[in-house]
Ligand SMILES: Nc1nc2c(ncn2[C@@H]2O[C@H](COP(=O)(O)OP(=O)(O)OP(=O)(O)O)[C@@H](O)[C@H]2O)c(=O)[nH]1
């Protein structure tokens with residue numbers, strides 16, 4: 368471990384290279400971020416990779432994976448912040464992410480000391496508090512993206528239970544585009560929980576999410592009002608992969624895509 372740390376600090380890995388690959392998992396509350404983060408980490412480990420999981424959710428009480436290797440909760444816990452400052456749940460999370468940002472360098476040091484090949488990042492349920500406030504972006508940049516030789520991408524999760532109609536799918540695609548704009552990272556989409564959705568329904572949702580032009584055309588046919596007509600479908604198009612963090616369906620293909628993207632120079 369000590370030797371590995373020294374080599375890592377010197378910018379050298381066992382193979383003679385030092386490349387960290389980071390996968391940041393983002394998505395609406397309950398969309399399956401923690402389950403998918405755990406599943407991806409385990410699959411990478413099964414493939415012989417040195418993969419670690421970083422929890423950036425200060426409000427997480429339990430995890431659907433073994434304890435995270437690096438945990439923001441070592442530095443700040445939302446339930447304590449709520450008690451200490453007498454806040455509500457959202458105020459508590461806002462304050463704890465503000466506090467968490469102050470520990471960015473400590474987390475960065477922990478990542479460098481561990482020197483993994485892959486870092487999978489689990490993020491807070493309240494996406495908007497994490498992504499649309501500066502503290503979340505600072506935390507992401509200073510703790511992770513500023514690490515030299517780090518190649519990163521983000522995965523935005525689409526929960527099929529939030530994709531029942533065209534309006535909802537379009538809203539989620541717009542949200543994914545906003546997230547991508549805020550975090551300034553390459554972003555892939557993942558349609559989660561496909562193990563509990565009938566195959567035909569998964570295909571229907573996946574086809575529409577993968578081709579926003581179809582969503583807009585179908586909405587226009589049903590006389591939807593004007594601002595939607597102005598949306599450029601190519602501006603919100605994402606590469607979406609159907610996966611299940613529980614059954615593992617689609618995960619191998621998804622990881623192959625991620626490896627391809629992160630392997631490119
Ligand atoms: N069947 C099935 N259930 C899933 C899958 N992924 C997540 N779930 C379930 O969906 C619920 C939410 O999953 P989480 O991984 O905790 O979601 P999250 O986005 O991390 O939730 P927050 O952090 O609270 O926003 C849990 O009950 C999971 O068991 C999946 O691929 N298949």
Ligand SMILES: [Mg+2]
Nearest residue numbers: 400401424492
């Ligand atoms: Mg979670």
